[in-house]
Amino acid sequence: MNKFKKIFTNFRMIILMILLVLMVISIHPDPYNDGVAIRTVLKNSSAAISQINTPLPTDKPMLREVIFEIDGKSVQSVEDYNQLTANLEVGDIVNIRTRSSYKYTGNERQFSFKKQINKYSLTVRPEYKYTVLNETEEVIVPKIISVNKTINGTNVTINETINETVLRNKIKSEIIGTQDLGLKVYPAPKTNIKKGLDLQGGTRVLLEPEEKVSDEDLEIIMDNLKRRLNIYGLSDILVRKQKDLSGNLFLLIEVAGANEDEVKNLIAGQGKFEAKIGNDTVFRGGDDIKFVCRSADCSYAVDPRRPCSKGSDGQWHCSFQFSITLSPTAAQNQADLTKELKLVTENGQEYLKKSLDLYLDDELVDTLRIGADLKGRPITDIAISGGGSGETQQDAITDSANGMKKLQTVLITGSLPVKLNVVKIDTVSPTLGEEFVKNIIFVGLLALFVVSIVVVVRYRDVKIAIPMLITMGSEILLLLGFASLIGWNLDLAAIAGILIAVGTGVDDQIVIVDEIKERKSSSLLNWKQRIKRAFFIIMAAYFTTVVAMLPLWSAGAGLVRGFAITTIVGVSFGVFVTRPAFAAIMEILIKE
Amino acid sequence: MGKKRLRKIRNRNNDTKKKVQVSPQEIVPKDIRRTKQDNVFLEFYDKNYKMLLIIPFVILILALGQIAFQTITTGEFISRGVSLTGGITVTIPTDKTFDTANLKTQLLNQMPGRDIEIRVLKSAGTQTAVIIESDISDIENTNEFVDLVEKETGISQDDYNLDVMGSSLGESFFKEIMFALVIAFIFMGVVVFLYFRTLVPSAAVILAAFSDMVVTVAVVNIMEIKLSTAGIAAFLMLIGYSIDTDILLSTRLLKRKDGTVFERVIQSAKTGLTMNFSTMSAIIVILIFSNSEVLTQIMTILLIGLTIDIINTWIQNVGILRLYLERKKSE
Numbered sequence: 001m002n003k004f005k006k007i008f009t010n011f012r013m014i015i016l017m018i019l020l021v022l023m024v025i026s027i028h029p030d031p032y033n034d035g036v037a038i039r040t041v042l043k044n045s046s047a048a049i050s051q052i053n054t055p056l057p058t059d060k061p062m063l064r065e066v067i068f069e070i071d072g073k074s075v076q077s078v079e080d081y082n083q084l085t086a087n088l089e090v091g092d093i094v095n096i097r098t099r100s101s102y103k104y105t106g107n108e109r110q111f112s113f114k115k116q117i118n119k120y121s122l123t124v125r126p127e128y129k130y131t132v133l134n135e136t137e138e139v140i141v142p143k144i145i146s147v148n149k150t151i152n153g154t155n156v157t158i159n160e161t162i163n164e165t166v167l168r169n170k171i172k173s174e175i176i177g178t179q180d181l182g183l184k185v186y187p188a189p190k191t192n193i194k195k196g197l198d199l200q201g202g203t204r205v206l207l208e209p210e211e212k213v214s215d216e217d218l219e220i221i222m223d224n225l226k227r228r229l230n231i232y233g234l235s236d237i238l239v240r241k242q243k244d245l246s247g248n249l250f251l252l253i254e255v256a257g258a259n260e261d262e263v264k265n266l267i268a269g270q271g272k273f274e275a276k277i278g279n280d281t282v283f284r285g286g287d288d289i290k291f292v293c294r295s296a297d298c299s300y301a302v303d304p305r306r307p308c309s310k311g312s313d314g315q316w317h318c319s320f321q322f323s324i325t326l327s328p329t330a331a332q333n334q335a336d337l338t339k340e341l342k343l344v345t346e347n348g349q350e351y352l353k354k355s356l357d358l359y360l361d362d363e364l365v366d367t368l369r370i371g372a373d374l375k376g377r378p379i380t381d382i383a384i385s386g387g388g389s390g391e392t393q394q395d396a397i398t399d400s401a402n403g404m405k406k407l408q409t410v411l412i413t414g415s416l417p418v419k420l421n422v423v424k425i426d427t428v429s430p431t432l433g434e435e436f437v438k439n440i441i442f443v444g445l446l447a448l449f450v451v452s453i454v455v456v457v458r459y460r461d462v463k464i465a466i467p468m469l470i471t472m473g474s475e476i477l478l479l480l481g482f483a484s485l486i487g488w489n490l491d492l493a494a495i496a497g498i499l500i501a502v503g504t505g506v507d508d509q510i511v512i513v514d515e516i517k518e519r520k521s522s523s524l525l526n527w528k529q530r531i532k533r534a535f536f537i538i539m540a541a542y543f544t545t546v547v548a549m550l551p552l553w554s555a556g557a558g559l560v561r562g563f564a565i566t567t568i569v570g571v572s573f574g575v576f577v578t579r580p581a582f583a584a585i586m587e588i589l590i591k592e
Numbered sequence: 593m594g595k596k597r598l599r600k601i602r603n604r605n606n607d608t609k610k611k612v613q614v615s616p617q618e619i620v621p622k623d624i625r626r627t628k629q630d631n632v633f634l635e636f637y638d639k640n641y642k643m644l645l646i647i648p649f650v651i652l653i654l655a656l657g658q659i660a661f662q663t664i665t666t667g668e669f670i671s672r673g674v675s676l677t678g679g680i681t682v683t684i685p686t687d688k689t690f691d692t693a694n695l696k697t698q699l700l701n702q703m704p705g706r707d708i709e710i711r712v713l714k715s716a717g718t719q720t721a722v723i724i725e726s727d728i729s730d731i732e733n734t735n736e737f738v739d740l741v742e743k744e745t746g747i748s749q750d751d752y753n754l755d756v757m758g759s760s761l762g763e764s765f766f767k768e769i770m771f772a773l774v775i776a777f778i779f780m781g782v783v784v785f786l787y788f789r790t791l792v793p794s795a796a797v798i799l800a801a802f803s804d805m806v807v808t809v810a811v812v813n814i815m816e817i818k819l820s821t822a823g824i825a826a827f828l829m830l831i832g833y834s835i836d837t838d839i840l841l842s843t844r845l846l847k848r849k850d851g852t853v854f855e856r857v858i859q860s861a862k863t864g865l866t867m868n869f870s871t872m873s874a875i876i877v878i879l880i881f882s883n884s885e886v887l888t889q890i891m892t893i894l895l896i897g898l899t900i901d902i903i904n905t906w907i908q909n910v911g912i913l914r915l916y917l918e919r920k921k922s923e
Contacts, residue, residue, distance in 0.1 A: 429751055439715075450877045493825070551776050552769075552828065
């Protein structure tokens, strides 16, 4: 009993135990978290309309909202969910009950310790098919325009809302079925450990730019890809920049729960960007836009010809301008479409009656006025302008600069600075991932068992074998806890890292035991010196392992980084936390 | 006399126990018991360490020869799987037996001129997966292949794993990791040298690790294992594992003064072999029961490496260190 007290009051043991408790909290195991977790809520779907929120990509797995009941029937698995949401008819009301640890108040999330139950009623919406007819109709649409006015002798820009009559083609809509509820779900997680693709299924794509690109360009490409993937409602995505030892840049994209075709289409597809006048497409992203200027000589956050000014509402307004280059075909298209348009005069400037609307994947992202000088002329270099406002002049400049950047990004989306080549694709099927997890847990436990048998046979002493087993277990727990704490994905490479960390851990413990035990009779050394000797060997092995792993950080497009990180973190935990604790236990138990 | 304290390796203890029990040595603590058999073996190991040194060096030279031969005949010092040369791997987990030869002909008929290989993955004796590999590495053409495989085997998209490696990436990945391996090796050498600060013992540790790698590569070649990305990781793991026992040995031999040199060798061997056996038993278990190709390859390479490490640590490294200590003593 006394020995137990000694063990649990030992300083090193206390550190280990505190860390273990922290890691368990971080892993947050909950075997009763039944149901299906919401991965994504599609835009404009019934689910989105009834205020179900898409989780943030940074959310820990256990924070995800979990559906556990549909129409009074319990949901245990994805199959249950599919079954309960099949055969719905237009107008059906689906009652969904969920558990979550937070609630939205406006845009702010409020977290609560206790899980709360949410109820949602989703109305099944019809799926329409739209056909554009040749007949036209006149519709009145409200429109905000910027107007320059002279108030008290100063020239200011203010926004005015006007009603504009637009001629457009009639659209016929017919119901062709029911729309999906708009929820993408997966089995509810039982811990905070993020399973990587190898374990949960999904697709990983490695892209390489066809030619060398600057870091800045790569950032833009990444922004665009993220934007594109987000538009398609994929929230569990990871887009990462990776550099290999020769300085080549790669982009790694991981999409959980998606198969190869889906991901390839998203990335390979040019991203639908369209500029329309009324209903007619003037130009599309991709081949139609040859160049978008982002350098200082042809893009201005504050247009030098129209300096910032203070409006009557007390707000500052600034205008930005940058040029783009269209292909000759797009320019001709533009000329044909603007030929017939009427001119309007606003604040002494002449504009075409209709404006240029920019759509990204069918969503209106911006509306631009077209200068009168463009009417009917096939001009390839055109200037695009817009504005920003703010409380102070500086705010207005920042707003304007941001607006410009966003618009430039949108324009480049269709025309990425360089072509991206797919150089590697992995797809893991979700069912196989699950089987792999089961297998790895089984094999892992079996390996631990066999190692402890070897130790028992060798030392014939449970006082050594049990602490060793506990130490191995703690090391695995520490690593898993750490992984869930920093939110890194546990994939095969990481598992290999865990194996090596635990393996060297066992080796080190054997060194400690032998140093202590074998010399008990002969040596004049005291305990401290013996432990010091053991750690001399352990530290040498530790440093060699760590330095051997360092080059893997970036070698080979970072594909083995997970392995290097896990190994380094694992052996570090071992050397600085678990091994000192193990030595302490040994000292207490074996010292007579 | 010092040898009296030697305890033989435990797992051979059982068959000799009875003899000891009837002997007058009963009063001697269990740890000190030994038998004639052990004596002969240990005496041989003690007396002939110089001669025994021939073994690891012959193995090393043979391995270098194998690698040279492999390089001359195939152009590469180790044969690379499709994940390192570029190509496609379809893993279908199933216990259903396919007519693999027939499947291969079917696929080859429709994709003439391609290199197609079909393997079966086993875990604990039962088939767990069928693996189809091909050298198609241009991402555009992979769809065609995958569709064909789906058609021929009757599986659907969610039932298999797919891994496509572009050939240029495979090539650069291999080069980079090889480079990383060399760097890792140099780093490791620097750490070892800083630790022991003497040329010969540090060099001996590095030589042991180097021999482990070289011989393992040769064995991998002889066994006709095609190296995958995971296999390279295994070689890196091997550096860490093989160095552990060498450091243990060098520390005990160079920095300790208790007992004779040979006693310290035996003490280290007991610790070191326990380390090796516990690791190897875990590896064998994973090898038998894992259903992942990646883990299977990592574990196979580690098992080969650790087996070779026993020779390189306890014959090669011991021999060199003892020679060194003897020379130092006589100076």
